[in-house]
Amino acid sequence: MATVQAVENALSVHESAFDIKYPVWRTRLLLGLSVVTFLSMFVMLYMAFFYAGTDAVQGHAQRLFYVHVSSYAGGSVAFFITVIAGVAYLITRNIKWDRLAVSSVEVGLPMMTVCLVTGSAWARPIWNTWWTADPRLNGMAVMWLLYAAYLVLRGAIEDPDRRARFAAIYGILAFASVVYVFLIPRVRTDTLHPVVIGPSVANPNAEGGFEVRTDPRIGATMGVAMTWWCLAAVVLTWHRVRLENTAARLQALKARFLAKQR
Amino acid sequence: MEVNTPSNIEYMILGYAATGIIMALTVAYFILKARRMRQEAELLKRLEDDQEQ
Numbered sequence: 001m002a003t004v005q006a007v008e009n010a011l012s013v014h015e016s017a018f019d020i021k022y023p024v025w026r027t028r029l030l031l032g033l034s035v036v037t038f039l040s041m042f043v044m045l046y047m048a049f050f051y052a053g054t055d056a057v058q059g060h061a062q063r064l065f066y067v068h069v070s071s072y073a074g075g076s077v078a079f080f081i082t083v084i085a086g087v088a089y090l091i092t093r094n095i096k097w098d099r100l101a102v103s104s105v106e107v108g109l110p111m112m113t114v115c116l117v118t119g120s121a122w123a124r125p126i127w128n129t130w131w132t133a134d135p136r137l138n139g140m141a142v143m144w145l146l147y148a149a150y151l152v153l154r155g156a157i158e159d160p161d162r163r164a165r166f167a168a169i170y171g172i173l174a175f176a177s178v179v180y181v182f183l184i185p186r187v188r189t190d191t192l193h194p195v196v197i198g199p200s201v202a203n204p205n206a207e208g209g210f211e212v213r214t215d216p217r218i219g220a221t222m223g224v225a226m227t228w229w230c231l232a233a234v235v236l237t238w239h240r241v242r243l244e245n246t247a248a249r250l251q252a253l254k255a256r257f258l259a260k261q262r
Numbered sequence: 263m264e265v266n267t268p269s270n271i272e273y274m275i276l277g278y279a280a281t282g283i284i285m286a287l288t289v290a291y292f293i294l295k296a297r298r299m300r301q302e303a304e305l306l307k308r309l310e311d312d313q314e315q
Binding site: 054055056057058059060061063064067068071107110113114117118121122124125236239240243246247250253254257260 | 267268269270271273274276277278280281284285287288289292295296299302303306309310313
């Protein structure tokens with residue numbers, strides 16, 4: 001009986017995929033934003049490599065901060081979209097929010113991977129190690145694993161409603177790790193990780209920090225990089241949602257085709 | 263005060279190259295997924311057409 005109910009639920013979810021329609025202005029806006037994102041990437045790279053000066057203490061490795069910090073911002077935006085989509089799903093039970101949630105995780109995870117890799121590449125010349133047991137670094141690794149597990153665990157649940165409910169709650173709870181990683185160097189003094197943007201406690205253990213506000217070129221480059229990664233997170237999530245909608249429609253077509261075979 | 267700026271451009275290149283590869287793979291994954299779905303949809307349409315005939 002439960003199986004029959006699950007199949008009926010699945011079919012009703014599939015049928016709802018036929019209702020997805022895109023107004024022309026939205027498609028044009030997405031196209032326009034995609035072009036702007038692509039072109040502004042070159043502006044960001046130009047600023048990072050040529051406009052912002054070379055840091056006297058850290059050398060060229062400091063330029064990694066423009067990617068490291070801003071990819072974290074972009075990933076956080078994507079994961080915050082997961083939270084919004086999760087809350088919206090739990091309130092409305094509309095499956096479109098679940099499609100948005102999984103899309104934003106699939107965009108946020110590679111961005112956080114970029115953050116981890118560039119952080120490690122920066123740490124090698126500045127800290128003399130690729131990785132160290134630090135609350136910030138370990139917190140980041142745990143966060144990455146939590147979101148990777150989100151995608152794996154989703155795949156293990158067959159029933160679309162159950163999967164969406166589970167993913168919504170998981171996505172909301174997992175965001176605590178993003179907040180934790182953001183706050184940890186700002187409130188604790190036992191971390192090596194410097195804070196380059198925003199207020200923090202005086203941490204004598206932090207190594208490799210620099211002050212964004214002292215050089216307007218560094219500040220401007222960081223601002224452009226942050227904006228670019230946040231924009232890229234939104235644009236990529238938007239494209240990924242459309243892909244997910246197409247996948248849902250395809251599933252619906254398959255379900256309809258199989259129903260005709262009976 | 264004199265500062266000796268360290269030479270560590272290889273780490274910068276490593277980080278930016280890794281970023282490029284990760285983001286390019288992400289976009290490639292989306293494109294390949296879209297292409298596979300288009301192929302599946304075409305196949306499904308062909309099957310339906312065959313059945314109608």
